[in-house]
Amino acid sequence: MITDQDVRYVAALSRIHLREEEVDRLRKNLEDILRYIEKLNQLDVSAVEPTNHVLPLKNVLRPDDARPSLTQEEALSIAVEKSQGAFKVPKVIE
Amino acid sequence: MNLHTLTAHALQELLLNRQVSPADIYRAVRGQIDLVEKKVGAFARLAPAPDFNGLADKPFPIPVALKDNLCISGQETTCASKILTGFRPPYDATVVRRLKEAGALIIGQANMDEFAFGSSTESSCYGPTKNPWDLTRVPGGSSGGAAAAVAAHETIWALGSDTGGSIRQPAAFCGIVGLKPTYGRVSRYGLIAFASSLDQIGPMTKDVTDAARLLKIIAGHDPLDATSVDLPVPDYTQSLRCEVKGMRVGIPREYFIAGLDPEVAEAVTAAIAVLKKQGAQIVDISLPHTPYAVATYYIVATAEASSNLGRYDGVRYGRRVRPPEIRQTPIIDMFEETRDQGFGEEAKRRIMLGTYALSAGYYDAYYLKGLKVRTLIKRDFDQAFQTVDAIVTPTAPTTAFKIGEKTADPLSMYLSDIYTISANLSGIPAISLPCGFSQAGLPIGLQIMAKPFAEETLFRVAFAYEQATGWHKRVCQI
Known part of the structure; x- marks a missing residue:
């Protein structure tokens, strides 16, 4: 049902570099779980609306006023690497 | 006097009468931690000693443990994941701010399954927490550290979070009280997100009275969480009356099925008889879509988790790892290596x-279908609550299992949440409280569920049962 290829594809979508020894076990785990999930196919849900979340809330807005917030310094205090007031990352384009 | 063994409400009385000071209580709890923490392993880390000045007019200058997914300003908070090593949030979660305003003494951050992914606290990067009633068994999860800390008297009370049973199941396994409030009752601001439509923070306490008091401190509208609901917070202590006469209590037949441990079934049946004796009317009900809850949950919760955990990429905070060789481009290599080394096995599996479930070609078959079945599960409860005030079930199908028993089979681990997941999918409040012990001396939990925002009903039924039985008074020997 799920191939090693599928596992590598989903890992790539998830931005996880899987080591070779992880692929086989994850394939078996995912296969078991997806087989279990297939029991939902016993239900006809063609006429049922989806529930994204349970509260009858829509478009919760607040006045567009400036409020106190973290300073640039505070926000950058947790940075792994920073430079010139910004988060620094490895090269994006060669 | 063994102050650490007392409830928060008992301690509050001693404080009011000036018989003890906050520092006395803090020292007693720290003394207990020194004695048992090596065996139990309830904490991810202990907090620095608090400032005892200015507590005089505070209502609850009492030690509290916080699950390691609640942000504390300036204190490392990691969700028991290597990927957040060294992360010091620059702000307090709203619940933490409210606790601090009440004078709370943060004693430490409790161990948990990594990112709350699990039912046993075995997937923590700090290693497993042990069940104080039997150190060879799990405390449940994912709030297993918080539950174990309360049961072992390493804190007076605690906050956990519950996405599919993560407060209630460990409460059941450790013989304490655990409450998942209605979705929207408590602000999630500063709770590190797992599944945003299901997560809710709640109290883990030694008795029902403390749960009512702790909920009162943390509940209420918060402009910083758009899903927190602007409804008044009642004085929950008013619900602590032994009055269940005439209440209609539903027993869903789908919860008493194969896989339910006979000792658990017996204890829950006896608990139902206690409520009946007190005048509750017991009604046989059906929640027909119960068998689909676990499958639905593992689509909805993992889909939301995969999106929420996209932020851990090594760019801004936490851990960053670069591979020694170039595979694609430097930044993509950094993302992928950081996530491979930073996430544990269960986190990778769920992501x-x-x-x-969200990917092109599978979205309709999995994610959309899951959302639709979620509607059916919620509808079951809407219908049931037209005829009953509360629903009573076991919290978990078994008592605490052995450490290592389910780690090789993720699906069997997922099924240990079979009775708790539906409350999250439906958004309703649910509480677990002790209702007996197995032959082997392991605690058994009783779950009570009610309509959205009917926490008062939960407290009424739970308090009546607790006062009639007294299981919560049993103390574990470590």
Whole structure:
């Protein structure tokens, strides 16, 4: 049902570099779980609306006023690497 | 006097009468931690000693443990994941701010399954927490550290979070009280997100009275969480009356099925008889879509988790790892290596399952279908609550299992949440409280569920049962 290829594809979508020894076990785990999930196919849900979340809330807005917030310094205090007031990352384009 | 063994409400009385000071209580709890923490392993880390000045007019200058997914300003908070090593949030979660305003003394951050992914606290990067009633068994999860800390008297009370049973199941396994409030009752601001439509923070306490008091401190509208609801917070202590006469209590037949441990079934049946004796009317009900809850949950929760955990990429905070060789481009290599080394096995499994359920070609078959079945499960409860005030079930199908028993089989681990997941999918409040012990001396939990925002009903039924039985008074020997 799920191939090693599928596992590598989903890992790539998830931005996880899987080591070779992880692929086989994850394939078996995912296969078991997806087989279990297939029991939902016993239900006809063609006429049922989806529930994204349970509260009858829509478009919760607040006045567009400036409020106190973290300073640039505070926000950058947790940075792994920073430079010139910004988060620094490895090269994006060669 | 063994102050650490007392409830928060008992301590509050001693404080009011000036018989003890906050520092006395803090020292007693720290003394207990020194004695038992090596065996139990309830904490991810202990907090620095608090400032005892200015507590005089505070209502609850009492030690509290916080699950390691609640942000404390300036204190390392990691969700028991290597990927957040060294992360010091620059702000307090709203619940933490409210506790601090009440004078709370943070004693430490409790161990948990990594990112709350699990039912046993075995997937923590700090290693497993042990069940104080039997150190060879799990405390449940994912709030297993918080539950174990309360049961072992290493804190007076605690906050956990519950996405599919993560407060209630460990409460059941450790013989304490655990409450998942209605979705929207408590602000999630500063709770590190797992599944945003299901997560809710709640109290883990030694008795029902403390749960009512702790909920009162943390509940209420918060402009910083758009899903927190602007409804008044009642004085929950008013519900602590032994009055269940005439209440209609539903027993869903789908919860008493194969796989339910006979000792658990017996204890829950006896608990139902206690409520009946007190005048509650017991009604046989059906929640027909119960068998689909676990499958629905593992689509919805993992899909949301895969999206929420996209932020851990090594760019801004936490851990960053670069591979020694170039594979694609330097930044993509950094993302992928950081996530491979930073996430544990269960986190990877759930991220990948959720990513799969949301991916092109599978979205309708998995994610959309899950959302639709969620509607059916919620509808079951809407209908049931037209005829009953509360629903009573076991919290978990078994007592605490052995450490290592289910780690090789993720699906069997997922099924230990079979009775708790539906409350999250439906958004309703639910509480677990002790209702007996197995032959082997392991605690058994009783779950009570009610309509959205009917926490008062939960407290009424739970308090009446607790006062009639007194299981909560049993103390474990470590």
